[in-house]
Amino acid sequence: MKIMIFDGSMEELLVAVFKVYIEKIDPILYRKEDFIMNLIDEPIEILYDEDAFIRVRSAIQDKFLEESLDTITFALKNCSEKSPTLVLKYIISCFKNPKEGINYQNSLVLEVIKMARQVELESHRFTGFVRFSVIDGIYVSKINPDHDILEFLAPHFTSRFQNQKFIIYDEKRGKALISQNGQALFKNDIKLDSKFLLRDSFAVYWKEYYDNIAIKERRNPKAQKRSMPTRYWDNLIETKNDEPVAIKNAIWNPLVPN
Amino acid sequence: MDLLEKIRILADSAKYDVSCSSSGSSRLSKSGALGNTVAAGICHSFTSDGRCISLLKILMTNYCIYDCAYCQNRISNDLERAVFNVDELIALTMSFYRRNYIEGLFLSSGVIKSPNYTMELMVQIIKTLRIKEKFNGYIHVKIIPGASAILIHEAGLYADRVSVNIELPEVDNYKMLTPEKNRAVILKPMKQIADNIVENKEEKRISKYVQNFVPGGQSTQLIIGATPTSDGKILSLSQNLYDSYQLKRVYYSAYIPVSRNALLPQDIAPPLLREHRIYQADWLLRFYKFNAKELLKEDEDLDCNIDPKTQWALNNMDLFPVEINRCSYEMLLRIPGIGLTSAKRIYQSRKLSSITFEGLKKMGIVLKRAKHFILVSGKYYGNYALNKDFIYESISEKKDQIQLNLFGEIDLKKAIPNEQDPALGLFMKKVDLQVEKEMIRKSLGGNF
Numbered sequence: 001m002k003i004m005i006f007d008g009s010m011e012e013l014l015v016a017v018f019k020v021y022i023e024k025i026d027p028i029l030y031r032k033e034d035f036i037m038n039l040i041d042e043p044i045e046i047l048y049d050e051d052a053f054i055r056v057r058s059a060i061q062d063k064f065l066e067e068s069l070d071t072i073t074f075a076l077k078n079c080s081e082k083s084p085t086l087v088l089k090y091i092i093s094c095f096k097n098p099k100e101g102i103n104y105q106n107s108l109v110l111e112v113i114k115m116a117r118q119v120e121l122e123s124h125r126f127t128g129f130v131r132f133s134v135i136d137g138i139y140v141s142k143i144n145p146d147h148d149i150l151e152f153l154a155p156h157f158t159s160r161f162q163n164q165k166f167i168i169y170d171e172k173r174g175k176a177l178i179s180q181n182g183q184a185l186f187k188n189d190i191k192l193d194s195k196f197l198l199r200d201s202f203a204v205y206w207k208e209y210y211d212n213i214a215i216k217e218r219r220n221p222k223a224q225k226r227s228m229p230t231r232y233w234d235n236l237i238e239t240k241n242d243e244p245v246a247i248k249n250a251i252w253n254p255l256v257p258n
Numbered sequence: 259m260d261l262l263e264k265i266r267i268l269a270d271s272a273k274y275d276v277s278c279s280s281s282g283s284s285r286l287s288k289s290g291a292l293g294n295t296v297a298a299g300i301c302h303s304f305t306s307d308g309r310c311i312s313l314l315k316i317l318m319t320n321y322c323i324y325d326c327a328y329c330q331n332r333i334s335n336d337l338e339r340a341v342f343n344v345d346e347l348i349a350l351t352m353s354f355y356r357r358n359y360i361e362g363l364f365l366s367s368g369v370i371k372s373p374n375y376t377m378e379l380m381v382q383i384i385k386t387l388r389i390k391e392k393f394n395g396y397i398h399v400k401i402i403p404g405a406s407a408i409l410i411h412e413a414g415l416y417a418d419r420v421s422v423n424i425e426l427p428e429v430d431n432y433k434m435l436t437p438e439k440n441r442a443v444i445l446k447p448m449k450q451i452a453d454n455i456v457e458n459k460e461e462k463r464i465s466k467y468v469q470n471f472v473p474g475g476q477s478t479q480l481i482i483g484a485t486p487t488s489d490g491k492i493l494s495l496s497q498n499l500y501d502s503y504q505l506k507r508v509y510y511s512a513y514i515p516v517s518r519n520a521l522l523p524q525d526i527a528p529p530l531l532r533e534h535r536i537y538q539a540d541w542l543l544r545f546y547k548f549n550a551k552e553l554l555k556e557d558e559d560l561d562c563n564i565d566p567k568t569q570w571a572l573n574n575m576d577l578f579p580v581e582i583n584r585c586s587y588e589m590l591l592r593i594p595g596i597g598l599t600s601a602k603r604i605y606q607s608r609k610l611s612s613i614t615f616e617g618l619k620k621m622g623i624v625l626k627r628a629k630h631f632i633l634v635s636g637k638y639y640g641n642y643a644l645n646k647d648f649i650y651e652s653i654s655e656k657k658d659q660i661q662l663n664l665f666g667e668i669d670l671k672k673a674i675p676n677e678q679d680p681a682l683g684l685f686m687k688k689v690d691l692q693v694e695k696e697m698i699r700k701s702l703g704g705n706f
Contacts, residue, residue: 099609102606102607103610103611104620105610105614105616105617110620110621127296127300128300128302128358129302131357134356139356139357159287160287161293163292200357202354204262205262205354206354206357206359208262208269209265209269209316212265212266212270213269213270213273213305213311213315214305214307214309215273215274215309215514217528218528219307220306223304223308224306224307224308226308227301227304227308
């Protein structure tokens with residue numbers, strides 16, 4: 001069986017849509033890193049094709065509902081290995097009837113919308129769950145989100161902290177968002193030196209505040225964990241118990257190639 | 259006193275204020291300034307009591323000249339006291355904000371010297387933040403009742419949201435519990451702010467250079483369970499506040515005994531379930547187009563076993579069942595088990611094809627509740643033939659029974675049955691209901 005393999009980007013996804021229609025390939029699509037060689041599947045690597053991309057993009061923009069466009073953008077970044085295939089099928093069913101994109105009785109549509117919501121929720125959560133430490137004038141933060149949300153975080157943080165130089169480092173994917181003067185830059189395949197992930201002296205004040213603002217009589221760890229799942233706690237300074245470390249005179253070269 | 263100690267004392271003193279949201283104001287970032295605000299608000303962390311931390315909620319000082327019985331910062335309470343000076347508080351806000359710990363500042367304070375003196379200090383802090391430090395994030399400031407109109411107006415120019423806490427739900431409560439305050443003193447600034455917001459909107463329609471005035475609206479807080487007020491009265495007060503002062507939020511706070519005052523309940527667990535039900539009812543007022551009068555009469559309480567919408571529906575069974583494929587959006591919102599998202603989903607997808615029972619299940623409607631109140635393409639899926647008592651019994655969360663077990667030992671002296679007690683009647687009715695249900699089950703020869 002022929003299956004398509006791509007790099008996870010929106011561009012190559014739309015080229016895959018083109019291939020499904022023109023070359024009549026089954027709509028099965030995997031990310032490169034998720035695909036495991038086996039005896040049955042015959043992988044076809046998607047090659048970026050500018051004409052095909054622009055043609056599909058303009059068709060999508062003309063025909064689809066705005067909700068569907070959002071759904072596609074978010075769902076593609078879901079970490080599930082099934083997500084590219086489902087998004088591809090979703091696009092095809094939307095081409096048949098654009099209103100199908102919000103037909104909540106259709107299992108495929110519902111599943112894609114669910115995936116999109118997961119990503120959307122996580123990227124909203126991470127506008128709050130990023131914690132910067134100041135190291136040599138640079139604001140550095142490490143995150144480990146479930147989904148690939150760095151691109152969705154970029155507009156929020158770059159506009160909020162225009163005057164700050166900052167780095168948001170996605171440890172799981174080896175990606176980083178670097179920003180300075182309101183401009184954003186993404187770097188792939190990097191590893192941040194661990195000495196840049198230490199905490200600064202202000203963490204003590206924040207922890208003191210965090211501990212004292214809770215009402216003891218209303219203790220409700222279940223509600224706390226529902227809103228702030230424990231898998232995120234490692235990177236939040238208020239929930240981790242080790243003592244913060246103040247750093248002085250660190251050398252500014254945090255990005256080393258992996 | 260060092261900064262760490264001040265944070266400990268003044269955060270602890272601020273914690274009973276439940277308002278936390280950073281929503282309602284949407285402001286783009288400006289070059290040269292720090293920060294912006296997001297309409298939906300952002301939660302930055304969650305404390306061990308499950309509430310979100312969005313703003314740096316802190317008191318300027320917990321010294322207070324008032325002696326409000328329900329407040330832990332009252333003058334008669336023996337408590338560690340501290341004062342922030344302006345620079346400390348500003349440095350703290352700015353560095354927390356830059357590290358993305360918080361969304362902004364929520365400044366409140368005990369009253370020192372006089373309301374005007376306190377309000378002036380608070381205005382000075384937020385003014386310095388906005389003008390000197392060019393802080394462009396969210397600011398919520400508490401209005402001190404009794405402060406002059408000029409100061410209140412000035413606070414409104416720099417804040418995104420302001421609030422005045424009503425705290426006590428009944429006018430009569432004030433005299434006993436907080437002799438220095440009364441309802442009129444509290445409502446006066448609320449009225450002024452509401453009027454100024456309307457004026458400001460009108461001015462902004464004419465010229466875009468007009469300065470914002472409280473873009474995030476105002477909110478207030480009521481204490482639940484400190485006074486013997488019924489839920490019906492609390493909800494009708496909220497309804498009045500939403501209608502006549504255009505409040506964005508009314509917060510409710512389950513009373514936690516902070517005082518040995520004989521007029522207040524002692525050694526009780528905070529009535530969290532009651533607070534939860536009142537919040538649910540509040541949501542019905544704000545998002546589901548209900549009116550407080552429809553939900554409850556003045557002297558009634560909410561049922562702890564079922565949510566307020568189900569309670570309303572069971573009292574209005576003549577309106578049900580409704581056909582899910584045909585009824586209006588407003589009616590969809592009134593069906594128990596259907597929330598805002600589900601109502602929108604049903605509304606959108608029934609334009610494409612008629613809704614099926616399976617489809618409803620997929621969409622995430624709580625069919626356990628909803629099935630008793632709806633028809634799906636003419637078919638009724640509930641099992642109790644619209645019998646109010648049976649439906650109640652089947653969807654009751656049985657919170658009262660669980661709570662009974664929590665107390666463990668029961669004082670039998672207090673448990674002598676009183677024939678006039680309405681609770682006993684209700685209990686007997688439930689027993690009858692169980693017997694009846696059992697009989698029906700047996701006669702049908704199986705479970706249903």
